[in-house]
Amino acid sequence: MDEWKLRTPYFVIDEEQLAKDFTILTDSLQRSWENYRIGYSFKTNSLPWLVTFLKDKGALAEVVSDDEYALALWLGYTDREVIYNGPVKERESFCRCLLAGGMVNMDGQRELGWLEEVCRRHPKRVFPVGIRVNFDLEKLCPGETTMGEAGGRFGFGYENGVFAEVVERVRKIPNARIAGLHLHSSSKSRSVAIFEAIAGMACRLKREFGLHLSYVDLGGGYCGGLPGRPQYPDYFPAVAKILRREFSPEETMLVVEPGVSLLSKATTFVTSVVDVRDIGKERYLITDGSRFNIDPTMIKSGYLFHLELRKENGPQRRTMARQCVSGFSCMEVDRLFSYENGTELAEGDRIVYENVGGYTMSLNPLFIRYFPDVYIRRRGRLLKVRDRWTPEEYVQKGMRFGEERALWDADREEDQPE
Ligand SMILES: Cc1ncc(COP(=O)(O)O)c(C=O)c1O
Structure with missing residues (x-):
């Protein structure tokens, strides 16, 4: 041609490069923490070809809205292959994911209410859930985070005690179980130190709250493809070294949610x-x-x-x-x-x-x-x-001028007194 x-x-996506980068990712995870899952971050680029290419390689769908969730299902993912994150989940898809055994990381008070409701309606089942933590990463890695001292707005705050309240509230639900922590934090540096700090926080929370976790989700934010910057094989051995202080791959799965790092080079x-x-x-x-x-x-x-x-x-x-x-x-x-x-x-x-x-x-x-x-x-x-x-x-389904007349007439008919 x-x-x-x-x-x-x-745009051109080089398939071979993409496959190569995915393999570098899986190889380094396999070597560092053999019990792992990759949730591809849909928001980064939800081109159907790309998403299904990664699905074919075993990636889960990491989605942060009802629309992304629907797209994942449309493209052939099952609910169990979904990681549902973010603060704008909708009640119906939240319940659906939970009931079907997908991975749900709660990020807001209203989701606690939805969890209580699902648990009440299904008293014979046990529902594992994850909690998105917000913690002061800037203090641990000064100058490296996206929001600096102002801090981020996602998850439940650790330092102000809200995370502790959430743990307590979930523990009061007889058939809910805190199965995971979600610790994604955006950084400017995308350094290894950022991920070491995130792993350290997971250890700290496990100790402090006596958690028994099925997974620790590091989120995304890795570097990819740029010479002189960290690569996948730099991150995961460092993370694993810290996680091993409190966790073992036999009991706890490592979840990562790469986005841009997978696609850049390709x-x-x-x-x-x-x-x-x-x-x-x-x-x-x-x-x-x-x-x-x-x-x-x-x-x-x-x-x-x-x-x-x-x-x-x-x-x-x-x-x-x-x-x-x-x-x-x-x-x-x-x-x-x-x-x-x-x-x-x-x-x-x-x-x-x-x-x-x-x-x-x-x-x-x-x-x-x-x-x-x-x-x-x-x-x-x-x-x-x-x-x-x-x-x-x-x-799409947008109307031309005049086509709205039928709606107008129907609306007026509804308003007529009987
Ligand atoms: C929860 C979560 N996971 C994964 C990602 C993907 O991040 P990146 O594209 O930097 O790897 C993001 C991006 O903001 C995110 O918010």
């Missing part, structure tokens, strides 16, 4: 220069990709990329001091980077962004352009696994 003939922009985003313009002193390259495609939350300070130069644009190119690479949208902030002291680019040249698998394909706004094509690369060939969205996908 001549990739120059493909219409840009598009994923690229291919864009083309569509226009070159000089305004004032600036050279602007307008491209058909956007910051919204690869950095929708606008937090990245730089991008990894390589160029693919169109040979029709000539072999000899001059070097330019500065070219401003910008996106297709009409927003001025949609500038990706300043390309300095590089080849002068022209229409049709390609800029290929690397490490763009996480928080991209499914976190694109539908702004000006819809979702782009997604391909996988298998043995050197590209296969399209998602077609770019067209107005058909965008409109």
Whole structure:
């Protein structure tokens, strides 16, 4: 296949690289703590091909909303293959997961009420549940956490005694059992020290509350694919060393919920220069990709990329001091980077962004352009696994003007006095 003939922009997932990274993950878990499960973080990228590829390799679905839960079921996961996390669970799916034997990590007071209700309704069954802990990780790893001293908002606070109250409340339910702790914490550093601190906290809570845990869930937040940064084989031996102070693989399963670390190395985003313009002193390259495609939350300070130069644009190119690479949208902030002291680019040249698998394909706004094509690369060939969205996908069940009239009439009929 001549990739120059493909219409840009598009994402490519390299299947072999993805499989390789998954194997590095499983090998290092197997060596460090043979009793483990991987829950793939749906929110990171819930592209159906990707999710089912990981399912095929044995990953569970880590979901944080009713919609993600429904997607997991739609894609063939059973309830028992779901890890249900996050603060916006819904009552019905919470109960469903609990009753079916999925892994539920409670993250809010209303879920305690739902647990009590399920237990009351099914007095002959015992319901294992997990509790999401919020603890002061910043104190243990100064400067490394995402929220710093302000702290995060997920889970039940350890330091202020709320976690202890929750433990007490669950213990009062005769047929509920605290089976797991969920300790995901976001960090800027994604360092090994962060995960050592998380493991240390699990040990501390076990001791302090006399817990008998079937699982410890470390959550996600690992580094992946970046040279000079920690890799999976750096994290798990360090974590296991600490966990062994209080736990054993025979009794307690280690759960991990990787997202971005699994996808980074395997994923690229291919864009083309569509226009070159000089305004004032600036050279602007307008491209058909956007910051919204690869950095929708606008937090990245730089991008990894390589160029693919169109040979029709000539072999000899001059070097330019500065070219401003910008996106297709009409927003001025949609500038990706300043390309300095590089080849002068022209229409049709390609800029290929690397490490763009996480928080991209499914976190694109539908702004000006819809979702782009997604391909996988298998043995050197590209296969399209998602077609770019067209107005058909965008409109969905949306009505055109006038079609709402039937609703209006029905509504008015209902309001008529009998
Ligand atoms: C509970 C939970 N698990 C897993 C993840 C995945 O994290 P990452 O993509 O950084 O590995 C997140 C991300 O915020 C999360 O909140």
